[in-house]
Amino acid sequence: MPIPFNNTYANLPDGFFKRVTPTPVAAPKLIAYNHELAAELGIDDDFIKEESALDIFAGNQIPEGAEPLAMVYSGHQFGGFSPVLGDGRAILLGEVVDINGIRRDIQLKGAGATPFSRRGDGRSALGPVLREYIVSEAMAALGIPTTRALAAVASGEQVVREAMEPGGVFTRVAKSHLRIGTTQYFAAHEEHGNLEKLISYSLQRHYPEKADSANPALALLESVIEAQAALIAKWMGVGFIHGVMNTDNMSLSGETIDYGPCAFLDEYDPAKKFSYIDRGGRYAFANQPSIAHWNLTRLAEAILPFISKEQEKAIELAESALEKFPKIFEALYIGTFCRKAGLTDGDSDNWALLEEFLELMNSQKVDFTLCFRHLSTELAQPESPQFLSLFSEQVAIENWLIKWRERLTQQGIKTEESLKIMKESNPIFIPRNHRLEEVIRAGKNGDFAPFHRLNKVLSNPFTEQPDASEFELPPTPAEVVPATFCGT
Numbered sequence: 001m002p003i004p005f006n007n008t009y010a011n012l013p014d015g016f017f018k019r020v021t022p023t024p025v026a027a028p029k030l031i032a033y034n035h036e037l038a039a040e041l042g043i044d045d046d047f048i049k050e051e052s053a054l055d056i057f058a059g060n061q062i063p064e065g066a067e068p069l070a071m072v073y074s075g076h077q078f079g080g081f082s083p084v085l086g087d088g089r090a091i092l093l094g095e096v097v098d099i100n101g102i103r104r105d106i107q108l109k110g111a112g113a114t115p116f117s118r119r120g121d122g123r124s125a126l127g128p129v130l131r132e133y134i135v136s137e138a139m140a141a142l143g144i145p146t147t148r149a150l151a152a153v154a155s156g157e158q159v160v161r162e163a164m165e166p167g168g169v170f171t172r173v174a175k176s177h178l179r180i181g182t183t184q185y186f187a188a189h190e191e192h193g194n195l196e197k198l199i200s201y202s203l204q205r206h207y208p209e210k211a212d213s214a215n216p217a218l219a220l221l222e223s224v225i226e227a228q229a230a231l232i233a234k235w236m237g238v239g240f241i242h243g244v245m246n247t248d249n250m251s252l253s254g255e256t257i258d259y260g261p262c263a264f265l266d267e268y269d270p271a272k273k274f275s276y277i278d279r280g281g282r283y284a285f286a287n288q289p290s291i292a293h294w295n296l297t298r299l300a301e302a303i304l305p306f307i308s309k310e311q312e313k314a315i316e317l318a319e320s321a322l323e324k325f326p327k328i329f330e331a332l333y334i335g336t337f338c339r340k341a342g343l344t345d346g347d348s349d350n351w352a353l354l355e356e357f358l359e360l361m362n363s364q365k366v367d368f369t370l371c372f373r374h375l376s377t378e379l380a381q382p383e384s385p386q387f388l389s390l391f392s393e394q395v396a397i398e399n400w401l402i403k404w405r406e407r408l409t410q411q412g413i414k415t416e417e418s419l420k421i422m423k424e425s426n427p428i429f430i431p432r433n434h435r436l437e438e439v440i441r442a443g444k445n446g447d448f449a450p451f452h453r454l455n456k457v458l459s460n461p462f463t464e465q466p467d468a469s470e471f472e473l474p475p476t477p478a479e480v481v482p483a484t485f486c487g488t
């Protein structure tokens, strides 16, 4: 078995999925293959050289051991509940247990229609495939929990979107594809037996240390709350905007999932949103923690009867778990931002200082990534032109720098130590939107060199790369991408 499948989800009751086979594509071509990830999954490095490999990642051949299926789920989309969503353009091939003992899903995205496709074609355009490949791998390199990219294939077919576009198939790897929306599906359809099975399956798979808990539903809720709080704090720390934080796009494992209209901040602006479909800004940058909290409340509602048979008791337990979310999140968020400024202690004075810094960044429209990065330049070489030139108005930031230096001195650690913390917390390279657009434009014309280049640069986001310094820079006014379109 070239891919060492070891499936468990396919053994769950029929109500969890519909079996489906990928629909072959006309003329597949391999664009990218993630050798490192393949090794982690226990796939032989030579496998990709075999003819069958391309056919497998295109959906033209079902690999030995795979049990292809489309998963069921519901979801709140922009606040409105859809009782039946499910995998409409994704097919789970199966699971492998990786070399670290962690169970991982292998899924094809864009491999053809499923029983959940409704009016959709079950296909992916090439643009979103390239985008998800680059951004998910960049997130992994930034140390942020995420689904991963194993392969990208050009299908050799066109798909109909606003215009005809070249199609692609993406192979995604995830700790699982269980979402808050999966629990909502069984709750909405009153499939209590399956919901109970899902709770114990999810807990066993993602939080095995709590599998023997006396109250598995509560243990699951608490674990997902902690995992999501940690995840969102990390997003905020690098200026990531997910763009579609619907409950079907929030995983129970705490990985970032579903890279549709996501983007990274250039200028710091808490109200920033990129997604074309997010007209009200529901999923704007600074709303992400409260939306995560809202989504987690939907999880609690779905599994409530299993938290306690007595409704009042269940609500009390769920509420006290949910109440912890803002506190857990805030501590991690403040800690993340203080470390970005070289401050080890996330106390309220340090946080007030950081808030002032963010406010200056916002009012003077300073690039978020460059600003933190050159704050470390400023620490190494005071009054560095790189840092101060980011601000149009100097007095306020110079005053701020004085207070910041005082804080650094007070914390009593060596400058080298603060510098090290800052360099580890502030990426030099992020997948900037204008670079992604460039990659996609070239890819649609059959030129994947920019894709490979960007992917390589982003694999080392914290390390200076003198031959790639242009990738550090924000867009020029002409390069700014004001809006992103959904991944469909």
Ligand code: AMP
Binding pocket: 085, 086, 087, 088, 089, 090, 116, 117, 118, 119, 120, 121, 122, 123, 124, 244, 248, 249, 258, 260, 486, 487, 488
């Ligand atoms: P997403 O925007 O990826 O979160 O997807 C929301 C829902 O729409 C999911 O049920 C998807 O499976 C479905 N969907 C998205 N794009 C397509 C497509 N091209 N064909 C069929 N279903 C789709």
Ligand code: MG
Binding pocket: 248, 249, 258
């Ligand atoms: Mg989705």
